[in-house]
Amino acid sequence: MSESPPAGQPMVRFENVTKRFGDLTVLDKLNLDIAANEKVSIIGPSGSGKTTVLRTLMTLEKINGGIIHVDGEPLTHMQRNGGLVPADERHLRRVRGKIGMVFQQFNLFPHMSAVANCMEAPVHVLGLSKAEAEERARELLEMVGLGDKMDRYPSELSGGQQQRVAIARALAMRPKVMLFDEVTSALDPELVGEVLGVIRRLGAAHDLTMIMVTHQMGFAREFSDRVCFFHGGRILEQGPPDQLFGDPEEERTRQFLQAVLEAS
Amino acid sequence: MIDWGFVLEILPILAKAAIVSVEATLLGFALALVLGLLLALARLARSAWMSTPATLVVEFIRSTPLLIQIYFLFFVLPEFGITLSAFTAGVLALGLHYGSYCAEVYRAGLENVPRGQWEASVALNFSTAHTYRAIVLPQAIPPIVPVLGNYFIALFKETPLLSAIAVLELMQTAKILGSDNFRYFEPITLVGLFFLGMSLVASALNQAVERRLKASRR
Numbered sequence: 001m002s003e004s005p006p007a008g009q010p011m012v013r014f015e016n017v018t019k020r021f022g023d024l025t026v027l028d029k030l031n032l033d034i035a036a037n038e039k040v041s042i043i044g045p046s047g048s049g050k051t052t053v054l055r056t057l058m059t060l061e062k063i064n065g066g067i068i069h070v071d072g073e074p075l076t077h078m079q080r081n082g083g084l085v086p087a088d089e090r091h092l093r094r095v096r097g098k099i100g101m102v103f104q105q106f107n108l109f110p111h112m113s114a115v116a117n118c119m120e121a122p123v124h125v126l127g128l129s130k131a132e133a134e135e136r137a138r139e140l141l142e143m144v145g146l147g148d149k150m151d152r153y154p155s156e157l158s159g160g161q162q163q164r165v166a167i168a169r170a171l172a173m174r175p176k177v178m179l180f181d182e183v184t185s186a187l188d189p190e191l192v193g194e195v196l197g198v199i200r201r202l203g204a205a206h207d208l209t210m211i212m213v214t215h216q217m218g219f220a221r222e223f224s225d226r227v228c229f230f231h232g233g234r235i236l237e238q239g240p241p242d243q244l245f246g247d248p249e250e251e252r253t254r255q256f257l258q259a260v261l262e263a264s
Numbered sequence: 265m266i267d268w269g270f271v272l273e274i275l276p277i278l279a280k281a282a283i284v285s286v287e288a289t290l291l292g293f294a295l296a297l298v299l300g301l302l303l304a305l306a307r308l309a310r311s312a313w314m315s316t317p318a319t320l321v322v323e324f325i326r327s328t329p330l331l332i333q334i335y336f337l338f339f340v341l342p343e344f345g346i347t348l349s350a351f352t353a354g355v356l357a358l359g360l361h362y363g364s365y366c367a368e369v370y371r372a373g374l375e376n377v378p379r380g381q382w383e384a385s386v387a388l389n390f391s392t393a394h395t396y397r398a399i400v401l402p403q404a405i406p407p408i409v410p411v412l413g414n415y416f417i418a419l420f421k422e423t424p425l426l427s428a429i430a431v432l433e434l435m436q437t438a439k440i441l442g443s444d445n446f447r448y449f450e451p452i453t454l455v456g457l458f459f460l461g462m463s464l465v466a467s468a469l470n471q472a473v474e475r476r477l478k479a480s481r482r
Contacts, residue, residue: 058383058386058387059386060383060386060387093389093391096386096389097389099387100387101387103380103383103384103387105378105380106380107378107380107381107383107384108384109381109384109399109403110403111402111403120388120390120398121388121389121390124390124394124398125388125389125390125394169388170387170388173388173389
């Protein structure tokens with residue numbers, strides 16, 4: 001079923017996507033295309049809708065209008081009788097498999113060891129054998145520098161280590177798109193570097209489209225191909241990091257960057 | 265004063281009856297555990313077609329006395345063509361009644377599992393069934409085991425109500441022994457001691473399980 005998107009077609013496409021919570025419009029007819037293997041950072045003040053972009057893409061939130069496409073096919077909708085109708089659970093599960101997500105609060109399964117956290121979905125969703133899944137999990141845990149902590153439980157790991165397990169767990173599903181939702185915000189400052197280091201290596205070594213919501217402006221500048229500044233549920237300004245950080249066009253962007261700079 | 269000869273005479277009879285009480289307890293509680301989980305899952309379902317009836321059932325059963333439920337199952341259901349043996353009706357009533365209490369305990373346990381666990385399960389593409397089985401229930405149940413254990417003991421202590429429909433459990437047997445011999449002192453005292461002894465054992469077991477769970481959760 002799954003065809004790769006034709007050349008030039010984006011890996012992720014938000015088309016007029018609206019998301020409301022009650023009276024509050026969090027995403028306001030958002031249009032956003034992200035190319036295959038592109039690394040995009042999303043920045044902006046709290047309440048600007050930046051996390052909602054990731055959550056709607058992961059199908060954790062239902063959208064109220066528009067369509068999200070992933071890898072050349074609709075995610076939030078499906079073809080039926082020649083038209084598009086809201087996706088059912090079956091369709092969601094098939095297309096959502098192309099996306100992985102890492103959360104601010106890690107969300108590891110506390111009753112499973114690090115390696116079991118990474119094996120659960122490959123075994124029960126992809127149908128890998130235990131041996132295959134374990135090999136994959138070990139490789140990934142070694143890649144994130146936790147080869148010696150495989151059998152530890154989340155409560156025995158530091159925040160930075162837990163977040164690296166969470167990254168390995170998401171990668172074990174071999175997603176095409178990885179979402180990082182403020183993945184260093186819950187970490188003590190001295191642990192931020194080890195997690196960013198893993199993400200940096202991931203960007204260099206893998207064919208992976210990466211979208212991250214972050215407050216780490218330095219990292220966003222160094223790592224991303226493109227930075228989007230969100231404000232009021234829309235992209236107010238976007239561009240290559242040097243341009244957006246060095247010479248923003250919008251007054252709001254400048255104010256935000258100034259405020260962040262003063263805080264750090 | 266206490267008639268030790270009489271005590272020795274009725275002790276084996278009461279011991280046999282105690283087996284019936286324990287059987288009713290175990291079967292009733294097994295039913296309550298299963299039914300309670302199903303009711304809790306239905307109450308938490310997103311569809312109102314599931315959650316509303318489940319809520320009504322739980323509230324209805326919890327708001328009516330167990331004795332009336334026992335009578336209803338045994339004396340009223342036959343009028344609708346459903347005739348149950350006294351023991352079956354009793355076990356069913358205990359299971360239903362305590363199932364609705366267990367449902368609330370399960371619900372508290374399930375609601376205590378952080379949202380993030382659900383979100384991670386969606387992100388890893390688990391089915392809802394697998395999320396419950398592998399992620400949510402293993403985290404929801406250990407903390408509520410002691411509470412469920414208390415309901416187990418409470419249920420056990422309510423089995424004398426089955427004497428109302430003449431199930432030959434401890435209380436009913438003691439009543440018969442009492443009226444046959446015109447002596448209630450020994451049979452009723454012995455029944456009390458039986459319950460005391462077994463409740464204390466169950467309570468000690470419950471505490472041991474609780475300690476173990478705490479230790480394994482670190």
